[in-house]
Amino acid sequence: MTSQKLSFPRQHARTQRFTLGAPRAFTVSPDGERVIFLRSASGTDRTNRLWVLDLADGSTPKERLVADPEALLGGSAEKLSPQERARRERSREGSAGIVGYAVDSAAELAAFALSGKVYVAELRAGTARALPVPGPVLDPRPSPDGRHVAYVSKGALRVVGAEGDGDRALAEPEDAHISYGLAEFIAAEEMHRSRGFWWSPESDRLLVARVDDSAVKRWWIADPAHPDRKPTEVAYPAAGTPNAEVRLLVTDLDGARTEVVWDRGRYPYLAQVHWSSDGAPLILVQARDQRSQLFLAVDTESGATRTVHVDEDPVWLDLFPGVPAWAPDGRLVRIVDEGGARVLAVGDRPLTGAQLQIQAVLDIGESDVLVSASAGEDAAEPEIGQSHVYRVNELGVERVSERAGVHSAVRAGEVTVLVSASPERPGTEVRVLRSGKQVATVANHAEEPVLTARVQFTEGGAQRIPCAVLLPTDYQESDGPLPVLMDPYGGPHGRRVLAAHNPHLTSQWFADQGFAVVVADGRGAPGRSPGWEKAVKNNFALSLDDQVDALHALAERFPLDVTKVAIRGWSYGGYLAAMAALRRPDVFHAAVVGAPVTDLRLYDTHYTERYLGDPAEQPEVYAYNSLLTDEGLSEAADQVRPMMIIHGLADDNVVVAHSLRLSSALLSAGRPHEVLPLSGVTHMTPQEQVAENLLLLQVDFLKRALGLDRA
Structure with missing residues (x-):
């Protein structure tokens, strides 16, 4: 048990934002007798184990450990291939051990990858074993009947019997640019499609994605701290450049293949695949501009497709x-x-x-x-x-x-696993319901935070912007107005104003350093309405307008000192923080700019083109939304605002070139700023010491920049 004397920054880092020890990845068996899930042993243990909660009628629900990585590996350290590290980066997975699993249709057999090997677990018997197959493996999945396991190794889709017999390749890459059974970068990063193959309900064939990334531009991610190491080659489809070519094949267990046919020129994005016993395989394909998409049923004998439905939208279509x-x-x-x-x-x-x-x-x-x-x-x-x-x-x-x-929630039949978080208590509560009545709970081993988030939820401005306000724990009205820290993500896909406790812990810690912290979800953020999200088409600056409106509206009701306003953010939030310091120095007096997207031409196709279109067709839109062409760089010299720019040098999502180009532009414009490069750090910053010290360094910078260290 971690000592309560531990500082919040260290505890927050050590517990990976209090996610370690929390149960996750639930599956309910169709017969309602088992709930399968992952959980590590404690709030500081990174190694996930596979568990089963037995719910058989007439017995007391009981948890069973089915697969323990430490036992399976004999105490040896886990080894991850570069491909597995990339998969985890795409899914923002920072834990270890069993980070994912798949089950057969009866939820009696589970398969998972561990240290590059395929393991299967008999969920009724509670036994697990490795299968003798070539590695390193990715994404093993049992067939619905539990007789086979398909997996990917070295770009080939392979299948093996559940007892370890008959291992063979069903599709092997023709060259180094081709892979079978894996999601391409864009699908995993932006479409939330992490899979590249799907079993038929009859277990006799699969749908398999074939990815050819030969046309995708190559980038090189170097580690300047280790000049003896070769840069890592990354196929990165930046806005306006070619994507990987994705095809879909019906593949029999004997290796026979039939290509699925659709207009890939008009609809190049394979966004979703669904194959169940309720109908023919169903695929969703999108146009590159994401304003049109087709729902197609697949004839598995001929590969022909039939249009089931067409969606069109003048702005964009979400997944x-x-x-x-x-x-x-x-x-x-x-x-x-x-x-x-x-x-x-x-x-x-x-x-x-x-x-x-x-x-x-x-x-x-x-x-x-x-x-x-x-x-x-x-x-x-x-x-x-x-x-x-x-x-x-x-x-x-x-x-x-x-x-x-x-x-x-996760549900099968009459059994529902309900996962709940609330503002009043830390962490999540997991309740198991049968026909609406609670029959069990799943234990949560996550640590109790050393501080309590005291969140006030409200709306601000004419747009009724959802906001969360946090004041210092010991704040009294007689203390008067407080310097303000805006703490947003503030853009698409990133809802920060959540009616839960843990998402606001870091904001509360900043508040306890002497700030009034405001979190605002302006236009572009999800959860409000389609029009709210789509308002930022061609104009990300609306996100900044809403931060300003929320600040001014809340200052009428909360003790906010608007003469001392800072902003911090990561990723889109970092972009927003830099934009705030550059375009609205009349409002914002300092900015912590974390892993910002500063030139939208350097970000990926599916995300960027959804909001800003094709850079070749709308160069003025990209110029307006870029921080590097910002006219404010060379103007208002009397309102230069301090910026701390932070970026991981190993980031393959928002590459460090974004921050380096911003720093060069600031230097050319004579604008002082600080740059904090993080060696070996990706977009996630999972390293304990890095994550802890980042919080401490940000507070130090903010106090210096606002003159609070002299108060």
Whole structure:
């Protein structure tokens, strides 16, 4: 147990933001007798183990350890291939051990990769063993009948019997630029498609993605701290440049292949794949401008496709977890923007309206669909930062989660695993429900934080911007106004105002250093409405406008000293922080700029082109949104604002060139700034000492920049 004397920065880093020890990655067996999940032994243990919670009728629910990496590896250290490290970076996975698994259709056999090997676990018996296959392996997945395991090794899709017999390659790469069964960079980073192969329900064939990245531009990620090491080659599809070519093949277990045919020239993005017993394989393909997409059913004999549905949007089309999919009666289940709301549609009929903003489909049952959603703009009362679980069918909508908070769920049949976080208590609570009644809980071993987040949720400005305000723990009204720290992400995909405790712990720590901390989710952030998110098309500066509006509105109700305002952020938040210091020095007096995207032409295709279009067609849009062409660089010399720029040199998502080019532009404009390079650090900054000291250095900089160290 970590001592309570431990500082918050060290505890926050050591526990990986209090995620270690928390159960995750739940699966419910179709018979309702088992809940499978991952969890490490304590709040400081990085090694995940595979567990089963037995729920058989008539017995007391009991957890069983099924696979322990330390025992399976005989105490030896885990070894990760470069490909596995890349997969974990794409999924922002910082833990160790068993970080993912897949099960057969009965949830009786699990397969997982560990130290480059394939392991299978008999979930009823509680035994695990390695299979003798060539490695290093990626993404092993059992067939639905549990007789085979497919996996990827050295770019080849292979299959082996569940007993370790008959290992063979079904598809081998023709050259070094081709791989079978893996998601390309864009799919994993931006489409949330981490898979590259899918078993048929009958276990006799697979759909396999073939990726050819030969046309993708090559970048080189070097480690200047180790000049003796070769730079790492990365195939990075920057905005306006070629993507990888992705094909899809129906592949039999004897290696026979049939290519799936669609207009790949018009719809190059393979966004989603769904194959269940409820219908033909279903794929979702997108146009490069993401304003048109097709839902296609696949004929597995000929490879021909049939259009099931077409979606078009003048701005862009989003992708959502859990869809598209077939309902048991063969109707298409999808999430669509309609009438100013994000609704659930089954067949041609929308089942929800403007009262909810659907975020994901969690499960499709015989008589209902389980979804996660936030309250829409037409909701009776604002539910700032909340997400709930709902059952939806033709008869109406029923909320499954109860108290205020952020909830998600996994379900099979009558058993639901409900994962809940609330503002009042740290961490998450995991409850197991059968037919709506609690039958068990899953233990959470995450550490208790050494501080308590005291969050006030509110709305600010004419736009009713969702905000969270945090004051020092010991603040009294007589203390007067406080220097302000804006602490946003503030852009697409990144909702920071969450009705939960742990997401606000770092903001509370900054508040306890003497700041009033404001977190604001302006236009572009998810969870409000499609129009709210799509308002930033061609104009990311609206994100900055909303930070300013929120600040000024909240200053009328909270003790904010608007003569001392700083801003900090990472990734899009870092971009926003730099933009704040450059374009609005009248409002912001210092900025901590972490891993910023400063030149949008250096960021990837699927993300950047969704918001800003093709740089060849809209160069003026890219110039306006770039920090390097910002006219403020050479003007308002009397309002130069201090900036601390932080970037990991090993970042292959937002490469360090972004920060280096910003620093060069600032230097050319005569603008003083600080640059903090992080050797060996990626976009995640998982290293304990780095993560701890980053917080301490930021506070030191902010106090110096605002003159608080002289107060």
